[in-house]
Amino acid sequence: MANIHALDPTASPLDYYGWELRRHREAHGLTQGQLGDIIFCTGSLVGQIETTKKIPTREFSERVDAALGTDGLFSRLVGLVLRSQLPTWFQPYAEMEARATYISTYQAQLVYGLLQTEEYARAVLATGMPDDLDGLVAARMERQRILEREQPPLAWAILDEAVLLRPIGGPDVMRRQLARLLEFTGHRWMHIQVLPNSAGEHASLAGSFNLLRFDDDPDIVYTEDLISGHMTANPDTVREAALRYARLQAAALSVEDSAALITRVMEERYGDRSQPAERTVA
Template sequence: MANIQTLDPSTSPLAYYGWELRRQREAANLKQGQLGAIIFCTGSLIGQIETARKVPTRDFSERLDAALGTGGLFSRLIGLVLRSQLPTWFQAYAEMESRATYISTYQSQMVYGLLQTEEYARAVLATGMPEDLDGLLAARMERQRILKREQPPLAWVILDEAVLSRPIGGRRVMRSQLARLLECISHRWMRIQVLPFSAGEHASLAGSFNLLRFESDPDLVYTEDVISGHMTADPETIREASLRYAHLQGAVLSVEESAALISRVMEERYGAGTGNEELVVA
């Protein structure tokens, strides 16, 4: 990694952020330790971010703007920085997801990324053994900001019952994650339903997929394999995916029944005194 004297701000959003941080800090006549004291972090962290060795967070960026009087500069940059931390093959999808007005998703293995708690997301992302887990985690949490907009996308989430039973991250993490789902169910712009084991064979045994709809752009279907993701606007593919999703909708539990099942699993499998907290990840 280049040192601060040779850091090229044109190489990446992260490098530009670090270069701009150093420029703004020096313009304010502050040393790294002094700025760190003002925004409640170490001077070492300031140095790591200035040399693009550490990915900043949105909270860090907001505190920088307040301390340096930059008019929201770093708060605007952080979205670009965090999106750049996503896998290259995923960045185009994340951009389209952020613009969607309607999201339909079926998830067979895990909770949909936009609904994951930070601890659950960390456990999921760690299975890929990434070089920068913290950067990936921050990027996933940043994606969830679309749900906090004044007008968030309408979302229809179907979760296989297996998602509730797979103890990702341990009992405490799962209990918190299922509590998040119960909280999200109450949002008027979101519908969460469970596809029960009793449904047997169903229209998407091949796996998870997402359907995105937009105000003016063509619909998209997104799927993933073990290595990367695939996005298409092919009309025949859209038609087939929509048909399969309609069949899934006909097999799921009602919203009320789904909430009751989630609540029951949360208490019976992940309530106090139900087993060991720590789980070994293969």
């Protein structure tokens, strides 16, 4: 209990969440085990979240709100908690991404974060050998909630064909990831194009980049290096990035042809081979 009493609610969103969870639980006269029984988890998990040893999930938060009648408090707090789990250098971009009205991205190596399945994201993030992989994965999934808004940002993603061919997480993970991309075929807000290998040299051989546009703020260009990210609103840089993106769009397959290529790669490269082929009997 010493760790709980020592918790400083001003230290971080996670500390504040744990402090509020304990305060509301005790106000209802419940032990950790009793609350766990109500929300279908262990009392140990409740205690670990109260003492910031575990990151709460959105499902956990929604159940706590229902059990304690907290009018969505924990469902609101969990968004702040999960965003705080993003790398410090990435948080400013995530905040701008959440405010953008138009997102355009070219990805040379990986599926864009907003389009990743949880298992694909886990495989990608694990390569950095993080201390809290679960927290990073949960934070990446939380970022994707901007696509679920009543009016999400208009988004355009150009993926290099290499993204489809690189088997992140293995064939099963890739098959489900490509199926996820196909869910956006004909989508109103998200459009996906593939830049085929046959395009040869192109306007962004230097690598991936994102363009963010806003209703009331200057456009931003975002790039990453090995250990950090960089944002700039420099008009010359933004103008050059926009020109390069237009050239990439022109060189890429149409949205319809891109979906056809994704389907073909999914079936031919990552098809379900768990069932043995039928054998004819002479």
